[in-house]
Amino acid sequence: MEKHTKVTIIGNGQIGQAISFLLKQNKIKKVIEIYDNDKTKNKSKKTLKECLVGADFVFLCIPSWFLDETLKNISYNIEPHTILISLSKGMNSNTKESVNQAIERNIKKAKYAMLSGPMFAKEIIKNKFSFAVLASKEKIVFEKIKELFVDTKLKIEYSKDVQSIALSGVLKNIYALTISIIDSSIEDNNIKSFLSTKAVEEMQEIMQILKLDKKVILGTSGLGDFIATISSSYSQNRKVGADISKKGHTILKSEGLVSLAPLISKIGKKYKSLPMLYLLEKVIIEKKDSKKEIEQFLKEI
Numbered sequence: 001m002e003k004h005t006k007v008t009i010i011g012n013g014q015i016g017q018a019i020s021f022l023l024k025q026n027k028i029k030k031v032i033e034i035y036d037n038d039k040t041k042n043k044s045k046k047t048l049k050e051c052l053v054g055a056d057f058v059f060l061c062i063p064s065w066f067l068d069e070t071l072k073n074i075s076y077n078i079e080p081h082t083i084l085i086s087l088s089k090g091m092n093s094n095t096k097e098s099v100n101q102a103i104e105r106n107i108k109k110a111k112y113a114m115l116s117g118p119m120f121a122k123e124i125i126k127n128k129f130s131f132a133v134l135a136s137k138e139k140i141v142f143e144k145i146k147e148l149f150v151d152t153k154l155k156i157e158y159s160k161d162v163q164s165i166a167l168s169g170v171l172k173n174i175y176a177l178t179i180s181i182i183d184s185s186i187e188d189n190n191i192k193s194f195l196s197t198k199a200v201e202e203m204q205e206i207m208q209i210l211k212l213d214k215k216v217i218l219g220t221s222g223l224g225d226f227i228a229t230i231s232s233s234y235s236q237n238r239k240v241g242a243d244i245s246k247k248g249h250t251i252l253k254s255e256g257l258v259s260l261a262p263l264i265s266k267i268g269k270k271y272k273s274l275p276m277l278y279l280l281e282k283v284i285i286e287k288k289d290s291k292k293e294i295e296q297f298l299k300e301i
Contacts, residue, residue: 005030007148008051010070011061012036012043014121015087019059021125025152052077057085057148064090065258067099071106083141084112085134087119089169089225090255091262098166100135113141114162116169116221118228119154120235129153133221135165157220164213168222170259171206173237175199176229177256178280180241183230185294195276196230198301202274206263209270244283245290260284275301 005028009016012034023032034043035051044051052058052074062070067088078084084107088099097105103112117132124130134156136142142158149156159165179199183192200223207214216222229235236254243250250257264271264281272278279297282288 005057005148006055007032007057007059008055009034009059009061010036010048010051010074011059011066012038012041013061014125015119016059016061018119018121018124019061019087021127022149022152022154026148027151028147030148048073049077052079052082055079055082057083057145060084060086060088062088063253063258064088064092064099064255065253067102068092068095068106071102075107078107078110082111083144084110085145086112086114087116088255089116089166089173091170091259091266093258093262096262096266098163098170100162100166111138111141112136113145114165114169115145115156116165116225118220118225120228120232122234124154127153129155131155131157131220131224133157133159133165133219135159135162135221137162159216159221161213161216164207164216165221167207167210167212168203168216168219169225170255170263171203171217172222172226172229173254173256174260174263174280175203175256175276176226176235176237177241177254177260178276179230180235180238181245181280181283181290182294184242184245185291186298191298192230196226199276200226202276205274206267206277209267248290249287257284 007030009019033051035048036042086099091098092102103110113134113136115132115134119130119132134142146156203217204214237256240250240252240254240257282293283290
């Protein structure tokens with residue numbers, strides 16, 4: 001009997017469903033199992049351990065705040081040949097780790113990649129084009145994952161610089177949140193456009209501070225994803241930013257919101273020399289009035 005490729009998707013939210021949609025477009029014979037901790041969403045009706053048995057690929061379609069616990073849970077059952085693909089774009093608020101660092105700490109010698117770029121789930125499911133960087137230290141891992149998306153409308157490029165790609169995803173979320181708060185307060189396209197260019201400059205400066213490749217910010221996982229995030233109504237960071245601007249607080253979560261404190265901790269005191277990041281710190285962490293802070297910020301730029 002011919003062996004089918006087995007793909008396990010952890011997380012049956014919108015992006016998990018979008019990945020499942022893409023995989024079904026591909027002609028490779030495969031078995032797709034979708035697992036979710038929420039029993040009402042657990043399409044496989046199996047335990048996580050059962051879903052991991054024989055898996056050739058495991059897609060981690062979960063927010064970054066669930067990543068560490070999930071990695072610990074799967075570390076006991078992941079098979080040596082299994083390739084992990086993470087779609088998280090955040091930082092761990094406790095360990096200050098990026099996604100790749102969390103994977104490497106929890107699963108020694110893991111074969112993994114990160115998929116990052118403008119990939120809104122609702123557009124993917126409508127069979128529209130999407131674009132991503134697939135970052136892996138091993139080119140063969142990239143080649144194997146790329147085969148899964150042949151004949152689909154997801155266009156993939158390769159990078160071996162996993163750390164820079166991971167941080168570009170973190171930064172685009174944080175700066176998209178900053179732009180969203182300002183945009184919701186001012187609603188001025190001139191200001192939004194000008195500050196978007198300043199955001200890109202600051203993101204590049206942070207990459208230099210962290211001794212990473214600043215050119216990545218101008219690529220698909222940086223600028224490409226940043227433009228998509230600040231312009232799309234699907235963006236969770238935009239929803240969070242609008243909430244904070246109008247109400248002064250939010251009960252929603254987003255990758256930008258969760259990743260802000262660990263990023264600032266990683267940068268250290270230099271964050272105060274980055275005007276847009278400093279503005280966000282005052283509004284989110286110090287809980288100062290966003291409209292007053294934005295007004296002062298605009299006077300000083």
